[in-house]
């Protein structure tokens with residue numbers, strides 16, 4: 001809350017001296033110690049802190065990897081293998097970085113679904129939401145370029161397929177593709193620039209995160225009740241309440257993270273990426289990392305090359321404009337009995353898209369027999385994907401605006417403290 | 430600053446047009462300068478001189494046996510050199526152009542008198558994967574990435590790829606030797 005007066009009192013002489021010159025301790029105190037936090041936040045709200053930890057982990061492990069990694073087509077693969085075998089604790093650093101990307105995306109997906117469910121994108125938090133979408137988009141770009149660096153078979157052919165998406169744009173696509181690849185194929189210039197940008201973008205993300213938190217502290221946090229803070233009774237100070245809750249969330253998250261790093265470090269990767277890149281042979285089944293699969297599925301659902309690319313980027317673009325698609329007066333889906341079911345279906349559809357993205361399009365989901373010519377009859381993955389894609393877009397473009405107008409929301413509590421008291425009464429009675 | 434200001438005793442706002450002119454000129458100069466500075470920063474990402482000076486490749490067709498293909502690397506991409514069987518050539522020639530997504534006669538994709546040798550850029554016109562030799566519904570190639578089928582002339586027959594596999598520029602140096610590029 002911007003109208004929250006600063007309560008910071010510099011105690012020592014040094015603090016007083018600094019406060020008059022650069023009130024940075026005051027800023028930190030007001031933002032993370034005495035900051036008024038809605039008292040009804042649940043554990044879905046710990047993912048913001050978790051995401052900050054993820055970004056720090058990626059930057060620290062990334063900078064260490066760069067100390068040993070060589071961005072050259074003849075040496076990249078071997079330098080990563082050397083990190084794994086010879087560099088002291090290199091295996092740990094790389095497994096943390098590689099699995100860290102997956103954990104980062106897992107956390108950001110939870111964070112985004114949280115925002116969707118509790119209406120955190122609605123006025124006055126549109127800019128906050130859009131900044132989050134920008135971070136998400138930058139994360140996708142960063143992770144894609146990072147995945148190219150080890151220069152295995154999946155790295156190389158993934159880079160070929162994804163850069164060629166740009167080539168699908170009519171007229172200007174070709175020249176842009178050449179400009180992006182720095183040649184007429186994915187090769188040394190491409191690897192070199194992806195390395196440069198993979199180093200840069202996380203710091204850009206860090207910058208946007210600062211804007212994101214700034215915007216958050218201007219509007220104040222949303223909360224499960226979806227009503228704004230009205231009085232002091234509605235809040236608790238950030239420290240110790242939110243810090244401790246976030247801390248527990250982070251510890252649980254790091255435990256999950258450790259299970260992957262120490263017990264199944266390659267479970268989320270693809271075995272083909274341990275084969276050095278060979279431009280002459282494409283792996284039989286090329287798939288992106290799991291966190292890109294829903295978007296990859298949408299790309300493949302559309303038979304036309306250019307329109308497929310439009311649909312894939314559209315699937316991300318539509319999230320940006322969500323604040324203007326939702327017509328409901330009620331923020332939190334807790335009080336939206338109809339919409340919450342469409343939300344549940346939406347989550348299932350997103351998971352379904354991810355699943356389809358990892359399958360071969362012509363394979364059968366189930367078959368109910370075979371035709372005379374021996375081809376199976378039933379539902380194949382392309383058609384399942386098309387159905388799911390349709391729901392994905394309909395959710396934003398039709399269901400959101402329409403249900404918002406039609407639905408009868410449940411009574412919304414007058415304030416956060418009232419919502420909590422009502423909860424308590426329900427539990428007792 | 431629409432109101433005339435008086436300083437140093439002179440009337441500055443006497444001629445507002447002169448002031449507007451200075452703003453516009455300065456603005457235009459700034460935009461121009463940004464453009465001039467941005468141009469090299471953007472253009473450095475285009476292929477460098479050594480990348481553009483790509484060597485042409487010579488290939489001895491004697492290395493390919495009938496019914497097989499050899500894949501060589503050319504300008505960072507795979508190049509297919511296929512020695513077609515008479516049956517494959519006939520299949521390619523017999524297709525009606527009206528059946529094709531990207532209509533082109535087989536004769537336009539090979540050199541006259543050398544119909545058995547088909548030389549193609551081995552990069553799928555969908556998103557650039559390398560199609561698999563001999564697979565697919567049309568006996569040519571099959572792209573594993575998103576399921577494009579090419580015939581024995583390398584023409585797209587089924588799947589998301591929009592165009593035929595590209596024929597690079599090449600010439601025969603002798604009966605069995607070609608220079609590509």
Ligand code: HEM
Nearest residue numbers: 058059062063065066069094098101143146147149150202
């Ligand atoms: C948003 C934060 C980041 C994400 C999501 C991310 C993601 C990735 C991914 C997915 C890989 C491929 C891992 C593999 O399969 O081997 C990778 C590799 C790499 N990243 Fe990052 N990264 C991030 C930040 C950074 C930073 C800040 C640096 C350097 C300062 C860096 C340097 C590297 C290097 C050198 C590699 C190649 C070595 C390897 O493959 O393990 N990364 N990154």
Ligand code: FES
Nearest residue numbers: 553555556572575
């Ligand atoms: S790249 Fe060949 S079908 Fe997509």
